[in-house]
Amino acid sequence: xxxxxxxxxxxxxxxxxxxxxxxxxxxxxxxxxxxxxxxxxxxxxxxxxxxxxxxxxxxxxxxxxxxxxxxxxxxxxxxxxxxxxxxxxxxxxxxxxxxxxxxxxxxxxxxxxxxxxxxxxxxxxxxxxxxxxxxxxxxxxxxxxxxxxxxxxxxxxxxxxxxxxxxxxxxxxxxxxxxxxxxxxxxxxxxxxxxxxxxxxxxxxxxxxxxxxxxxxxxxxxxxxxxxxxxxxxxxxxxxxxxxxxxxxxxxxxxxxxxxxxxxxxxxxxxxxxxxxxxxxxxxxxxxxxxxxxxxxxxxxxxxxxxxxxxxxxxxxxxxxxxxxxxxxxxxxxxxxxxxxxxxxxxxxxxxxxxxxxxxxxxxxxxxxxxxxxxxxxxxxxxxxxxxxxxxxxxxxxxxxxxxxxxxxxxxxxxxxxxxxxxxxxxxxxxxxxxxxxxxxxxxxxxxxxxxxxxxxxxxxxxx
Amino acid sequence: xxxxxxxxxxxxxxxxxxxxxxxxxxxxxxxxxxxxxxxxxxxxxxxxxxxxxxxxxxxxxxxxxxxxxxxxxxxxxxxxxxxxxxxxxxxxxxxxxxxxxxxxxxxxxxxxxxxxxxxxxxxxxxxxxxxxxxxxxxxxxxxxxxxxxxxxxxxxxxxxxxxxxxxxxxxxxxx
Numbered sequence: 001x002x003x004x005x006x007x008x009x010x011x012x013x014x015x016x017x018x019x020x021x022x023x024x025x026x027x028x029x030x031x032x033x034x035x036x037x038x039x040x041x042x043x044x045x046x047x048x049x050x051x052x053x054x055x056x057x058x059x060x061x062x063x064x065x066x067x068x069x070x071x072x073x074x075x076x077x078x079x080x081x082x083x084x085x086x087x088x089x090x091x092x093x094x095x096x097x098x099x100x101x102x103x104x105x106x107x108x109x110x111x112x113x114x115x116x117x118x119x120x121x122x123x124x125x126x127x128x129x130x131x132x133x134x135x136x137x138x139x140x141x142x143x144x145x146x147x148x149x150x151x152x153x154x155x156x157x158x159x160x161x162x163x164x165x166x167x168x169x170x171x172x173x174x175x176x177x178x179x180x181x182x183x184x185x186x187x188x189x190x191x192x193x194x195x196x197x198x199x200x201x202x203x204x205x206x207x208x209x210x211x212x213x214x215x216x217x218x219x220x221x222x223x224x225x226x227x228x229x230x231x232x233x234x235x236x237x238x239x240x241x242x243x244x245x246x247x248x249x250x251x252x253x254x255x256x257x258x259x260x261x262x263x264x265x266x267x268x269x270x271x272x273x274x275x276x277x278x279x280x281x282x283x284x285x286x287x288x289x290x291x292x293x294x295x296x297x298x299x300x301x302x303x304x305x306x307x308x309x310x311x312x313x314x315x316x317x318x319x320x321x322x323x324x325x326x327x328x329x330x331x332x333x334x335x336x337x338x339x340x341x342x343x344x345x346x347x348x349x350x351x352x353x354x355x356x357x358x359x360x361x362x363x364x365x366x367x368x369x370x371x372x373x374x375x376x377x378x379x380x381x382x383x384x385x386x387x388x389x390x391x392x393x394x395x396x397x398x399x400x401x402x403x404x405x406x407x408x409x410x411x412x413x414x415x416x417x418x419x420x421x422x423x424x425x426x427x428x429x430x431x432x433x434x435x436x437x438x439x440x441x442x443x444x445x446x447x448x449x450x451x452x453x454x455x456x457x458x459x460x461x462x463x464x
Numbered sequence: 465x466x467x468x469x470x471x472x473x474x475x476x477x478x479x480x481x482x483x484x485x486x487x488x489x490x491x492x493x494x495x496x497x498x499x500x501x502x503x504x505x506x507x508x509x510x511x512x513x514x515x516x517x518x519x520x521x522x523x524x525x526x527x528x529x530x531x532x533x534x535x536x537x538x539x540x541x542x543x544x545x546x547x548x549x550x551x552x553x554x555x556x557x558x559x560x561x562x563x564x565x566x567x568x569x570x571x572x573x574x575x576x577x578x579x580x581x582x583x584x585x586x587x588x589x590x591x592x593x594x595x596x597x598x599x600x601x602x603x604x605x606x607x608x609x610x611x612x613x614x615x616x617x618x619x620x621x622x623x624x625x626x627x628x629x630x631x632x633x634x635x636x637x638x639x
Contacts, residue, residue, distance in 0.1 A: 104499045138565055145519060152520055160477020165486045171516060172493050178515035190577050191568035195507035200499070205512070207496035215489035219482060263535065263549055272554060276561045283562065283595070298591040299566040301574075306582040314581070321579040436582060 046155035056150040059259035060266050062247035063227035064236070066254060068270065069144035070224050074217060076137045077177075081210055083130035087366060088203060090115045090123050090449050095395055095411040101199040108207055117419040120446035124364035127449075128288030131368025134184050135284050139276030141177060143269070151253055166219075169212045176209025188367040189301055197406075223252075241265040290362075290372040302369035311434035313363070313371040316450055319435040322408075324456050326435075328401040333440050335424075338461040339388025348440045351426060354379055359421040365450040376444045378425035381417045385462050393417055393462035398443055398454040407451040412443070417462075421446045424457060527560075551607045555599035562592060 046052050093100040094112050102109075116122065158164040183205065187198045194201055231247070244262040247255050264272070286297030297303030302314045319329070335346045358377050364370035385393045395411050402408040416422055422445040425433065433439040438455030445453060472480055501508050531553070538549055568574045569588040577585045 102499070104502065106495070106499075108496060108499075135565060139561055142561075146524065149520065149524055162476050162478035162482055162486075165490070166482075169486060169489050169493075171513065172489070174519070175512040175516040178519055179512050182511075182515055185565055186568060189566070189568040190574045190580060192575075195504050195511060201508070204496045204500035208493045208500060208512075211489045211492035211496065215485040218485045264553075268550070272557060275554070276558060279558050279562065279595075280565060283566075283591075298595065299562060299569065299588055301569060301577065301581065302583075304583055304587075317580045318582050321576065 050150075050153040051155040053150075053256070054258045055153075057256050057258055057260040059244060059246040059256065059262045060264065060269055061147055061150070062255045063223070063250065063252045064231045064247055065266055065269065066144065066147040066252075067224040067227040069140055069147055069273070070220070071228065072140050073137065073144055074224075076133060076140065077213060080130060080134055080137070081206065081213075083126050083133075084202075084206055085111065086126050087123075087130060087449075089113060090126070090447075091452065092411065092413050095413055096397075098397070098409050099411045101197065101406075102203055105203070108204075114413050114415060115447070117415055117422070117446045117448070120361055120421060121364075122447040123449055124288075124362045124370045124447075127364050127366060127368050128285075128370060131184070131188055132281065132285050132288055134181065136277045136281045138181060138185075138280065139273050141181065143273045145174065148254065150256075154253060169215055172208055172212035173216050176205060176212055179205050180209050188369075227252075236266045236270075239265055239267065241268060287369040290370060300369065301367070302365075306436075310429035310431035311437050313374060313437075314369060315436045316363075316365055319456070322402045322405055324400075324402055324435070329435060329439055329456055333401070333458070335441060335457065336459045337384055337388050338459065339385075339390045339393075341387075341389030344387065348426065351379060351424075351441065355383070356426070357383075357420070357423060359423050359425075359444065359446070361421060361444050361446055363444075363450050363453060370450075375429050376423055376425040377427045378423040378441065378444075380420060381412070381422040381424060381443070381445070381460075382420065384424060384460060385417050388460070388462045390462040390464070393464070395463050397459075397461040397463065398457055399459040399461070400454050401456045401458045407454070410452045410454055412445060412448075412452065416445045416448060419446055424460070548607065551603045555596070555603045558599050559592075559596040562595060566592070 049055060088109075089112050091099055091101070092115050093102065093105075093109065094114075097103065158167060180202065183194050183198060183202050186192070186194060187202070192198070241262050241264055244265045246259045249255055249257065282296065283299040283303075284297055286293040286295065287300040287302040294303055294305070305312045306315055319325075333348065335348075335351060337344045337346070356377050357380050358375065360373040360375055362370050362373050381396065382391070385391055385396065392414075394414050396417055398410050398412060400408045412422075423443070424441050425438075425444045426441055427433065428437060433442060438457070441457045442455040443453050443457060469480065472478075472483065476483060534552055535549060538552070563570060566588065569577070569585060570592045571589070572585050574585060577583070
């Protein structure tokens with residue numbers, strides 16, 4: 001970005017009390033006279049440095065450039081918020097306490113609905129968009145913040161109660177945006193340095209942020225629109241660096257009164273931001289698109305497969321990492337199916353002797369990466385429900401041999417049980433499941449978040 | 465109604481819609497914040513406010529100073545601009561952006577990565593360095609190509625005319 005901050009002391013306004021040329025705050029109280037007013041006048045004198053209008057000198061800063069970045073963020077963050085809400089709904093938190101990471105959500109869960117199982121790639125698409133777009137928006141967010149940084153150092157900091165309150169909301173806006181981007185980006189890299197569970201931080205943080213975002217959009221949409229219409233895009237695209245000039249002075253506080261020589265045109269700044277977004281997309285998107293493109297995700301956590309063969313697709317957590325031992329999933333392993341008909345116990349051989357069904361389904365993680373459609377085969381959850389004496393079960397509690405840990409027990413909803421593609425899988429791609437993919441048996445449900453496709457299943461409890 | 469409007473403008477400093485938007489914003493934010501902060505008030509508040517402070521008071525000054533230093537070090541060409549500046553800026557910016565987003569993997573900060581995914585985290589530093597090298601190489605190649613095209617396009621002239629051919633300084637440039 002064109003950072004045209006101070007360009008040497010000689011270029012700076014020299015007057016010690018003048019805060020730059022004719023930028024007088026509109027509606028400021030009367031001229032100094034009484035002692036109280038004199039203190040007020042002293043307060044109006046900006047301290048040196050970034051508080052002076054002459055400090056910020058980039059000739060391309062102005063309402064137009066800020067509005068372009070703002071427009072992109074308006075669209076991008078709206079998509080981020082909606083895909084985030086869907087992602088939250090996909091866990092079916094209303095189904096029961098084991099599914100609900102955020103029991104204190106109150107009205108913030110007002111929109112919740114039973115997550116569908118059609119189309120089977122719905123969650124994969126939702127998370128791929130949420131995470132990849134979030135990564136791609138980073139340069140736009142940074143550019144937007146760069147474009148408005150002089151406003152942070154407005155002097156005096158506030159003149160009216162309205163400005164004071166708005167500054168608080170802007171702290172929520174900027175802090176909230178950075179908090180959401182930071183927790184998301186750290187979480188997809190398994191770098192858990194944030195203070196608490198990702199789910200609660202990212203969920204409640206999103207609501208704090210979106211409150212400030214909505215207010216900001218409501219108050220600035222008109223300004224943004226007028227600024228965008230003031231200069232035609234084609235004019236900007238035709239203007240090179242040498243002919244780049246500041247926007248006409250206005251009340252936005254963004255246009256510099258002491259422009260330095262342009263070192264980058266507006267179209268250059270847009271191209272640079274766009275290039276940043278494209279480069280990030282290029283090294284990230286492959287882990288969500290899969291197929292041959294996976295290898296292009298050079299910096300994304302799941303840009304490679306962990307091996308070859310039938311089980312050579314990405315793993316969320318290996319058996320060893322969650323403490324599942326060979327004994328847990330060895331010959332002594334049994335599946336227990338609980339229902340009104342009592343508890344029935346099966347060995348893996350007994351399960352294999354029952355009618356097997358096929359489903360081609362992906363595994364999609366909340367972290368945005370996904371495995372392409374794999375050929376699973378095993379028992380239909382619907383058949384197991386009938387076996388338990390509960391063909392119309394409202395939910396099933398799926399328990400793993402994994403001891404403790406988040407998502408070792410989850411609840412699946414009625415539509416997930418009924419879908420003919422929902423399996424307790426025993427095979428994948430024509431071979432036994434590998435230990436890391438959930439041997440002896442795992443759940444696979446269409447459009448379901450990866451962690452709710454429980455691995456190393458030990459118990460299925462069907463409920464009304 | 466009009467008088468109320470004017471009184472609000474005088475005492476509050478903005479239109480009623482501003483007050484409503486702010487009240488709605490703060491009420492919803494406070495409602496969510498009660499849960500966000502529950503049991504870890506200081507740590508979460510530090511992250512929330514700290515994110516803004518680190519960006520505004522560390523990251524922005526850091527990259528601005530770096531940019532300013534680059535501009536001064538490279539000096540100015542005879543046209544008053546710094547012709548190589550953007551050939552440096554672009555690869556530095558893109559490489560820095562990749563590092564900023566993917567540093568936990570590149571710098572091997574991610575503790576459970578290898579155990580969770582059965583993948584090695586050693587590749588990311590190599591990838592980032594290779595991408596960075598490619599970005600600088602592409603920028604250098606572009607610069608060389610520009611120079612070559614400029615030389616080809618410039619018709620041979622008597623050496624005396626050279627001084628008179630300087631491009632005019634850009635309008636609105638020098639302060």
